[in-house]
Amino acid sequence: MSSFASLTRRTFLVALLAVGLIALPQFHALAQADPLPSWNDGAVKSAITEFVQRVTTQGGPDFVPAEERIATFDNDGTLWCEQPFYFQMAFAFDRVRAIAPQHPEWKDEQPFKALLEGDVKTAATAGEKGLLSVIAATHSGMTTEEFSSEVLDWTKTARHPRFNRPYTELVYQPMLEVMQYLRANGFKTFIVSGGGIDFMRPWTERVYGIPPEQVMGSSSVTEFKLTSDGKPELIKTAKVQFIDDGPGKPVGIQQHIGRWPIIAFGNSDGDLQMLQYVSGGPGARLALYVHHDDAEREYAYDRSSEIGKLDKGLDEAAAKGWPVISMKRDWKVIFPASQ
Template sequence: MPRTRAVGGRRVWNGFDLVVFGRTWKASLSSAVIALLFLVWHAGVALAQSDPLPSWHGGAAKKSISDFVAKVTTQGGADFVPPAERIAVFDNDGTLWCEQPEYFQAAFALDSVKAMAPKHPEWEQQQPFKAFLAGDRKALAEQGEEALLTLVTAAHSGMTTDEFAKSVADWLATARHPRFNRPYNELVYQPMVELLAYLRANGFKTFIVSGGGVEFMRVWAEKAYGIPPEQVMGSSGVTQYQLDTAGKPSLLKTAKVQFIDDGPGKPSGINMMIGRRPILTFGNSDGDHQMLQWTMAGPGARFAGIVHHTDEAREYAYDRPSKIGQLDKAWDEAKAKGWTVVDMKADWKKVFAFEP
């Protein structure tokens, strides 16, 4: 029969402390059972820690990623790629964070126009500001995309780059997503955050290549994704160097467009800013199609991935047609050429970090 005895004020049984994992085990358990329970628990923890992509279900998508990384990082292998050439680029909207029911930068711009309105009484008589401030959606819609561009331009120009960065940070601190009621920068995809970290741990350099505003993304991207400002590429406006009355220099954001980093502009921007063709690209829409094509056209091992929004319960479901993030031609080519299409509903255990 098992025997217990007191040692230093604790109950000890057959030489083992009965206090295991913060609780006292019954003396009827054998030492072998206790040891087995400990080993099983420890093995489970070790297994969880060894999986670099814990929010991904095991399946073809996850395997294609791990197989590719192993292939290009195996020293002496036929597909080995030196670390300096391991360039991975990611679209942002719809690929790294949510983009519904409207692009988050558009939500920021519209909220900014409302906040700026008291300082611009002339807007009450100027379109499209008049329709927007009056909540006249019909009149605003009749003015087309040019009206939205005018509103966005008003929120993104006429201030210094430092002032703009502060306005973005202030908005993120208070604004909430209409469906999830959370700060917009919490709506980043946890599986993609894990993927970025996994790639960096294997010698990749990760970049954002987005149609969104570069100065908008640089405010929060490093904290959200671990990608520093100098590795964030996006659409940009012209800035103007100036000195204030005290002789302090600053950069003034003007209303003039400098570069649109979308569609065919993405490969051009990558070539200009990075100078190396990526070996891995992830996108989610036809706006990323040319970037995916250009990546796959290079020599050696290549990876093209597409995030397919299929989960209307945890996020949204859309592809073609869609006013935001339309996935049509890129999806056809992905299926024809065997690119990796990540099914959000089937391939991800969780979408956002705040999920249970």
């Protein structure tokens, strides 16, 4: 793992911010032979399907009207892989190399010099200040449309260092099935991520079936401007607007969604407050953690990891009876078949 992983998630988010399918009408749960075919039978799979059955059974004690069936999902480590470091960091590092010809001074300026030489370990010694400079150089000073275009181009060409697949193919097949299953039963699915909202929105609908207006994330201040010929533009700036991590997640849910979710999925301590918030509401509730315990097919990490640390969350799940999804035990496959 890169030593950039030693930077805390909040450090990464602050640095990032410094620059910046269809809900059906309410009805009984759909009868399906197996709505979650990539899941092994067991307590966790049953917890999900039984919960959906309860809240969609009209006339039942736990019935929830379709408009109140809100499901929230963390992104990094919950819907797609997050190792050896957050994929948005990989995007930033690749952008440094892509725009280096416009910055000849980077040949002698750290951490850019190290990144251009492929020496991430040395680049990491620049610490938070260095990461801030990388994010500032790669995420600000452009229109939101230009940034979206850069992100989409990157998703088409970049490859993960271990799996040699596009990053957007390293999504979890079992979680894709959960989202589809929930939507088929009248739920509206939202992403609530600490990652950058502008980084996720260009591709989430294609990959997850979640439209951009149902994506929440950390954000920088965006400014409205008119060009000399009167064309309106939105410019990404270097001012922090909102960090959608930890306690920021339930706050963001209230501000962005305005309804109390009834089911939530996370994978780290950064999701703890979201799961506490969702599980603490009235009526039927379900909070679940994805536990990375499959080093052979993906990665194994939890309490001591700098990326996706799951420590307090594991303890709280045990104390409150939240289902913990074992990637090794509960999932037949991790990623979709190669496209």
